[in-house]
Amino acid sequence: MNIIQIDLHVIEMELVAPFVTSLGSVSRRKGILVEAHDQSGLTGYGEAVAFSTPWYTEETVDTCFHMLKDILAPLLLKTAFSHPEEAAKRMSAVRKNPMAKAALDMAVWDLYAKKKGVPLAQVIGGTRKEVLAGIAVGAATTEEILAQIKQAQQDGYKRVKVKIGPENDLERIQAIRETYPDMAILADANSSYSSNEEKLDALDQFDLQMIEQPLHQDDLVQHAALQKKLKTPICLDESITSFHAAWSAIQLGSCQAINIKIGRVGGVTEALRIHDLCVKEGIQVWCGGMLEFGVSRAHNIALATLKGFSIPGDISSSARYWKQDITTPEVKVNQGIVQPFQEAGIGVEIDWERVEEVRIHHEVLK
Numbered sequence: 001m002n003i004i005q006i007d008l009h010v011i012e013m014e015l016v017a018p019f020v021t022s023l024g025s026v027s028r029r030k031g032i033l034v035e036a037h038d039q040s041g042l043t044g045y046g047e048a049v050a051f052s053t054p055w056y057t058e059e060t061v062d063t064c065f066h067m068l069k070d071i072l073a074p075l076l077l078k079t080a081f082s083h084p085e086e087a088a089k090r091m092s093a094v095r096k097n098p099m100a101k102a103a104l105d106m107a108v109w110d111l112y113a114k115k116k117g118v119p120l121a122q123v124i125g126g127t128r129k130e131v132l133a134g135i136a137v138g139a140a141t142t143e144e145i146l147a148q149i150k151q152a153q154q155d156g157y158k159r160v161k162v163k164i165g166p167e168n169d170l171e172r173i174q175a176i177r178e179t180y181p182d183m184a185i186l187a188d189a190n191s192s193y194s195s196n197e198e199k200l201d202a203l204d205q206f207d208l209q210m211i212e213q214p215l216h217q218d219d220l221v222q223h224a225a226l227q228k229k230l231k232t233p234i235c236l237d238e239s240i241t242s243f244h245a246a247w248s249a250i251q252l253g254s255c256q257a258i259n260i261k262i263g264r265v266g267g268v269t270e271a272l273r274i275h276d277l278c279v280k281e282g283i284q285v286w287c288g289g290m291l292e293f294g295v296s297r298a299h300n301i302a303l304a305t306l307k308g309f310s311i312p313g314d315i316s317s318s319a320r321y322w323k324q325d326i327t328t329p330e331v332k333v334n335q336g337i338v339q340p341f342q343e344a345g346i347g348v349e350i351d352w353e354r355v356e357e358v359r360i361h362h363e364v365l366k
């Protein structure tokens, strides 16, 4: 592969409805669409999934833009490489900044699969013919959440993830459990508890599928102590920013599950390593979501065709978040299932008319 041009498109869209977590509410979303053009005329697509402010991780749209333009793109431009792992290795000379790296790494993998003329899922060894999709409900009140779960159940989703925090956890989970005694329910705390919080013990009685990221992102030791006490599996999200972080968490016994987000872990290359590690170590693995646009959604679907992704992830229809996505076709979930795309690479086209409508900045790097 010889990348001769990289385009960065900063886009901004309004969500269909605000997404509320214990850390705040998102109602508008910016992102960066990355195009990597190869000498042969093919184009690979990636997406930077950082938010405008550092509420979820430390990266932002602006830090990603700077890293992509000034640091990472120059490492890949005009110096040929034969495999995406080589590109990832070059970028590994740069510390951290996983979401910026992931955007380019995604584009390189898409390009690589397109050069081979096969779906990305096949290139990475994915075998699932159907990808399992759950739904994440980000809403302010328990009444709103119950209404959204009702809709999700009617739409055929078999797993629901809800947001909790110390202020609302027990009433919220109890109300949901009473209404849906048999549903797979996952509670995502986004690090809103401190390690001496007794309320987490009380959550253990509700037969939750998992509790996601209860404690601080750097606190693997306290997560290990908590996992020893709870029968509910702990799933780590924010803590898992690399293969090394995943390995440390597993060695310490900090979790029984990991949600893999391509952006958060630094790219497809790193996501594959974490997937393989989890399978080897008997750690449950599922595909996380970032309220992303269609390019990252398509990458998620390819990733989730791997054998380890045996439970539903945060993969939902584009229409759940966007009036109109930037890709055709959009992602559509049917009865909790997504059919992987069959075309080469990530299998979706960019809807350039839509990109132009929502684009706030475009830069061409050579």
Ligand SMILES: O=C(O)CCC(=O)c1ccccc1C(=O)O
Pocket: 056, 135, 136, 188, 190, 237, 288, 289, 290, 291, 292, 314, 315, 316
């Ligand atoms: O459906 C999605 O895209 C995932 C929703 C979600 O929970 C989330 C969305 C944005 C940032 C962090 C998280 C999270 O998993 O904590």
Ligand SMILES: [Mg+2]
Pocket: 188, 190, 212, 213, 237, 238
């Ligand atoms: Mg989470």
